[in-house]
Amino acid sequence: MMLDSGSESPTSNSYIVNDYLQSQAIIEDLSHTIDLEAIFNRDQADWLFRLGTDLPIEDKIDYWNRMVDINFDATSGVIYVEVRTFHPDDSVTLATAILQRSEVLVNKLSEVNRRQSVRFAEETVARAEARLKVIRRQMLAYRDATQEVSPEDNAKIAMEMISALDQQVVAKQAEMKTLATYLNSDSPRIRLLYEEINALESQITTERQRLGGGTSGDNGTSANDNRLAVRISDYSDLKLEEEFANQFYTTALAGLEKARQDADQKHMYLATFIKPTLSQQAQYPQRFLYSFAFFLMLAGFWTVVVLMYYNIRDRT
Structure with a gap:
């Protein structure tokens, strides 16, 4: 038998099979389908070499390792099994059963290996997805609380508004200086321009305070919570967390797909290059x-x- 595991080295798994064939597990597994006591207690067998009955498991293991030789070549990964019984047909039956149980063990090892590699990747995806959902809920709660989709867009609109108001103030001041050259300072036209300029400057002050000033909020979280600059900072933090969560989730999905591809390529199987053969001449005793x-x-x-x-x- 030769263990092959695709891209992995078969040596470590071959050691597992080798230990399994000399352990209590193989005796218990074979006992479900084969009567070992009947095979090793044939009537034609010498009483000195028989298994006996009602033996403890330790004695059965010692007898098993005397009658079944397991030779493992660590260099090639080849396991050679030689079975000795008191009848050639029993030897072939037992050797075939050993081969079948070895294949079952290898299939379990392969399935566990593939399942674990994919399971770790699935757990990573689940953590990334949970983190992304939390960040998105926080982003939704923030937008519900501030009643705005993006404070950065609102800041751009506010700056454009302040710039437009500044232009109007400059235009009104220039017009007032022009009228002051030939009208009295208390003329209705100049007073109207003066009031308009004051109103525009007051509006500019209000807009600037909304960007970088204000009073403490009622929720007591921090001072000047209603400032647009503070909201932009909070929004930027949430947006950065959301980007990281999206990248982590995307990477985790790619890792899961890679793990599945690797698992499909890591099929471990047992290649039998010499089938159990029937002895034509007794070699023992x-x-x-x-x-x-x-x-x-x-x-x-x-x-x-x-x-x-x-x-x-x-x-x-």
Whole structure:
């Protein structure tokens, strides 16, 4: 078996599969579909090599790791599985089941990996969207309170109005100076111009106070809250926050799309290049080797007994 994960290195995930095949989890998972005790307790099996019954899980794991060899090549990421049972068909059945459980595990790992990467991006989008909604509600509340869409536009209109009033004052003053050359200062025409100039200057003062002066508001938030300059400052802060929130939301959406694309490219799967094969000749037990080893053990035991016998006889 070889684990492939697209653009990622398969080594770390291969270690997970390797540990899984030697753990308690694989025994519990296989027990749902295969009777392991029946396989490892066949009648034709030697009693010395049987699994036995009613064993604790620790003993089952030790027996499993003796009968199922898992070899992992960290360089290539290849996992080689060798299964030994007391019947060749049982070995093929068990090897096939191990392969299926490994594929299930790899599919879960792949799905969890893809889901987590997308979930983090979705959480970022949710935070960005919530922040943007808060800023927009604050902007709406500000406009409802000030009854204006943009104080900056109102400031431009006010400056244009003040400039127009200044021009009218200059024109009236020039006209009054011209009339003063040949009319008395208390003439109705000059007095009318004087009143008009005073009214225009008063209007200019009022407009200038609305831009940069005024009295404290009743809500007690800060002094001169009704000044247009203060409203422009508050509006600029809200507008800047809204721009940042929009940029953050746009970036989060792009990140979510990128995470989904990366998740689609990170498919992790198990490639089986050698299917479980049926043994045609029994490889175990190695009768000659076991018999020879047993003979050597008995010979050694006999030698020790003989030496002890002659040693005791010579001392008596």
